Amino acid sequence: MKLVFATHNPNKFEEVVQLLPATIQLLSLDDIGCLDEIPETGDTLEENAKMKADFVTLNFGYSCFADDTGLLVDALNGAPGVHSARYAGEQRNPDDNIEKLISELGQSDQRSARFKTVIALNFEERSHLFSGIVEGEITYKRTGDLGFGYDSIFLPKGYDKTFAELPLRVKNQISHRGQAMLRLINHLKSRYDN
Numbered sequence: 748m749k750l751v752f753a754t755h756n757p758n759k760f761e762e763v764v765q766l767l768p769a770t771i772q773l774l775s776l777d778d779i780g781c782l783d784e785i786p787e788t789g790d791t792l793e794e795n796a797k798m799k800a801d802f803v804t805l806n807f808g809y810s811c812f813a814d815d816t817g818l819l820v821d822a823l824n825g826a827p828g829v830h831s832a833r834y835a836g837e838q839r840n841p842d843d844n845i846e847k848l849i850s851e852l853g854q855s856d857q858r859s860a861r862f863k864t865v866i867a868l869n870f871e872e873r874s875h876l877f878s879g880i881v882e883g884e885i886t887y888k889r890t891g892d893l894g895f896g897y898d899s900i901f902l903p904k905g906y907d908k909t910f911a912e913l914p915l916r917v918k919n920q921i922s923h924r925g926q927a928m929l930r931l932i933n934h935l936k937s938r939y940d941n
Contacts, residue, residue, distance in 0.1 A: 748772065748935075750870075751779055753799040753813035758895040759924075766919055766928045771935070779807050792817050792829055793876060796867035804869040812868040812931060816923065818897050820848070820885060822857040831897070841896050845889065849900065858884040862901065862923040866931050875934060879926025894918065 799813030827834035835843035889899040891911030898910035
């Protein structure tokens with residue numbers, strides 16, 4: 748089975764490849780010749796994920812899934828949320844985003860946060876949504892050089908290492924994206940196991 752994952756992000760693509768069974772051939776936007784930056788103008792993660800999946804299905808004809816992920820920080824009233832990738836501006840620079848977030852939290856001891864991923868799947872002319880959430884807290888400084896985005900400042904609940912310090916196989920077992928992908932995979936399996 749061929750599925751397109753609507754992303755240009757090689758780190759995110761590699762995370763997802765590790766989760767999928769061998770029966771699914773995963774294609775990226777680059778693989779199908781989609782060089783466009785698909786607009787993410789929705790007010791929610793759900794809207795953005797669906798917007799990206801619909802763009803690929805309508806313009807390229809593939810079964811497709813797309814995700815949108817937000818980091819929701821309690822002390823910042825849920826920010827950066829749906830604007831996580833562009834938190835410090837349209838340049839979408841992860842280092843700038845982290846610096847802005849650390850600066851806004853300052854030395855506050857209220858650092859609880861969660862990552863939420865929503866995946867929109869367009870498959871067999873139907874649309875489905877799957878989500879995953881991981882609770883944790885924002886550290887005072889960056890630690891680790893694995894992962895991407897906000898991983899170096901996110902300490903998942905029950906762990907003493909940030910996402911950027913955890914091996915990918917461990918991160919995938921507990922992460923927001925890992926949970927949402929597991930729900931998507933189980934859905935696809937249920938379609939073919941019956």
